[in-house]
Structures are given as structure tokens and as C-alpha cells.
Amino acid sequence: MKEIDENKTAWGLLSRDHYEHFKIALTRNKTVLSNLIQKELGDINGKTILHLQCNTGADTISLARMGATVTGIDLVPDNIMYANKLAAELNIKNVKFIEEDLMEMDLSKYNDKYDIVFTSEGVLCWLPDLQKWADIIGHFLKDDGLFYLNDSHPFFMMLNENILKNNELKIKYPYFKKEAENDEWIGGYAAEPKRAKNHGWMYTIGEILNSLMRAGLYVENFNEYDTLFFQLNGMIKNSNGEWHYPFFTEKMPFQFSLKARILKK
Numbered sequence: 001m002k003e004i005d006e007n008k009t010a011w012g013l014l015s016r017d018h019y020e021h022f023k024i025a026l027t028r029n030k031t032v033l034s035n036l037i038q039k040e041l042g043d044i045n046g047k048t049i050l051h052l053q054c055n056t057g058a059d060t061i062s063l064a065r066m067g068a069t070v071t072g073i074d075l076v077p078d079n080i081m082y083a084n085k086l087a088a089e090l091n092i093k094n095v096k097f098i099e100e101d102l103m104e105m106d107l108s109k110y111n112d113k114y115d116i117v118f119t120s121e122g123v124l125c126w127l128p129d130l131q132k133w134a135d136i137i138g139h140f141l142k143d144d145g146l147f148y149l150n151d152s153h154p155f156f157m158m159l160n161e162n163i164l165k166n167n168e169l170k171i172k173y174p175y176f177k178k179e180a181e182n183d184e185w186i187g188g189y190a191a192e193p194k195r196a197k198n199h200g201w202m203y204t205i206g207e208i209l210n211s212l213m214r215a216g217l218y219v220e221n222f223n224e225y226d227t228l229f230f231q232l233n234g235m236i237k238n239s240n241g242e243w244h245y246p247f248f249t250e251k252m253p254f255q256f257s258l259k260a261r262i263l264k265k
């Protein structure tokens with residue numbers, strides 16, 4: 001698919017910068033996971049985890065440092081190369097990384113089952129087929145296994161991000177739009193933005209929940225927050241380390257997280 005090929009190239013331009021950024025972060029600190037994610041995940045010591053869209057492995061390594069054995073999957077060859085390099089340099093043994101396009105993944109090749117499937121912070125918008133994604137989660141979870149997702153809230157995803165700092169709300173990305181949004185720039189959260197064509201898709205809350213339920217999961221928790229996991233222009237950090245606009249506090253959601261379990265067969 002042309003859009004996925006362009007996304008692969010675009011993400012590949014960021015791989016080296018992300019590796020360098022996260023190497024410094026993981027040398028200074030034990031984890032790059034937000035306090036919110038760590039709290040919601042709870043004790044994962046001894047668990048097996050499949051980490052979808054693992055980028056250059058920083059979150060994967062953070063999960064491994066909490067005592068889990070973690071397999072990361074990502075689309076981009078350089079992300080996998082740098083993830084392996086980062087794990088080796090930080091002497092992390094309980095991780096491995098697989099290069100796969102989730103949208104083309106042949107599930108018959110994989111028989112392993114996991115206690116937890118984990119994915120977070122900027123993931124759903126890169127996937128053109130959410131049912132395929134949910135079926136992957138269902139395939140890899142053990143009976144009663146846990147799925148954990150944290151991502152930008154669809155309500156916030158609709159809005160013009162450039163004028164939020166002025167306390168203005170204007171819809172820029174239609175909530176029900178099915179075609180991809182095309183962009184010329186990528187990155188910015190752990191690397192300088194790079195000019196490269198890339199494509200993202202919008203999902204409604206209903207589509208997210210329905211895809212998981214159709215894949216045989218039941219949703220235990222759907223939490224919404226007035227904070228975000230990255231800094232938009234004008235945002236400040238709250239005492240929990242989350243980014244927010246004080247004038248939107250308690251007024252609108254910026255991120256959500258979800259826990260679901262596979263129904264016992």
C-alpha cells in the first residue's frame with residue numbers, strides 16, 4: 001500500500017535521532033513510560049508482553065526493566081536495528097524485536113501467546129485497518145490475557161492543534177472521515193521534524209471499541225484524561241509529569257487508555 005510505504009520511509013528518517021534521544025533518556029532514567037501508564041499497568045514482573053509499534057525500543061526496554069519479557073514489533077527496519085543496538089548497549093536481555101507491517105502480518109506464522117499485548121502513545125492513526133489490528137491482539141493473547149492501549153483521544157484528534165493554545169476549538173480533521181489525512185512533516189516528539197510524506201487515519205471511539213469486541217475481547221476500562229503524553233505549543237507539565245493546558249483542565253479529553261481481556265474460549 002502506497003501510504004504505508006511512504007509512512008515506512010518517513011519513520012525511517014527519524015530512527016537514528018530516536019535511538020540517540022532514548023539512549024540518553026534510558027541511561028539517565030530507568031523508564032521512559034509515563035507515570036500514568038506505569039500506574040495503570042501495575043505489576044508486570046514475570047509477565048510476557050507483545051509490544052506493538054515499538055519504534056526504536058525505548059518503551060519495550062522500559063517494560064523489560066519492570067521484570068517482563070517483551071517482544072517488540074515495528075514496520076521500520078532501522079527501528080528494529082536501533083532497538084537491538086539500544087538493548088545490547090543497555091545490557092537488556094529479556095527483549096527481542098521483530099520487523100513486521102501489522103497490516104500485512106501473516107498470523108499463521110506465529111503461535112506464541114502472551115500475558116499482555118501493549119501499545120501506546122501515537123499508534124492507532126498509522127493503521128488503515130483497525131479490524132486487522134484488533135484481530136492481531138486477539139490472536140496473540142493468552143486466555144484471560146490483558147490488552148493495554150494508551151493514545152490520543154479522538155475528540156482532541158478532530159481539533160485544529162495550532163489554535164488550541166489560544167483557547168480556541170475548531171474542527172480540522174472530520175471525526176467520521178475514512179480517507180487518510182496527508183502530511184508533509186513527521187516527528188517532533190523525540191527528534192527534529194523531518195520533511196517526508198506521511199498518512200494518518202482517524203478513528204471514532206465506536207470503531208476502536210467495536211473492533212476489539214469483534215475480535216473477542218471485552219473492554220474492562222476506558223479512561224479519559226485532560227492531559228497529553230507530548231507537549232503541544234503552550235502546554236505545561238502538571239505535577240504528575242503530564243502535559244496540559246490549564247484553561248482546558250476538566251473541560252475536554254486529550255488522551256485515553258483502555259484495558260480489555262480476551263474472552264475465555
Ligand SMILES: C[S@@+](CC[C@H](N)C(=O)[O-])C[C@H]1O[C@@H](n2cnc3c(N)ncnc32)[C@H](O)[C@@H]1O
Binds near residue numbers: 007058076100120127
Ligand atoms: C509514535 S510511534 C510509537 C511510539 C511508542 N510510544 C513507542 O516508542 O513505543 C509509532 C510507530 O508505529 C510504527 N508503525 C507505523 N505503521 C506501522 C505498521 N503498519 N506496522 C507496524 N508498525 C507501524 C512506526 O514505525 C512508529 O515506530
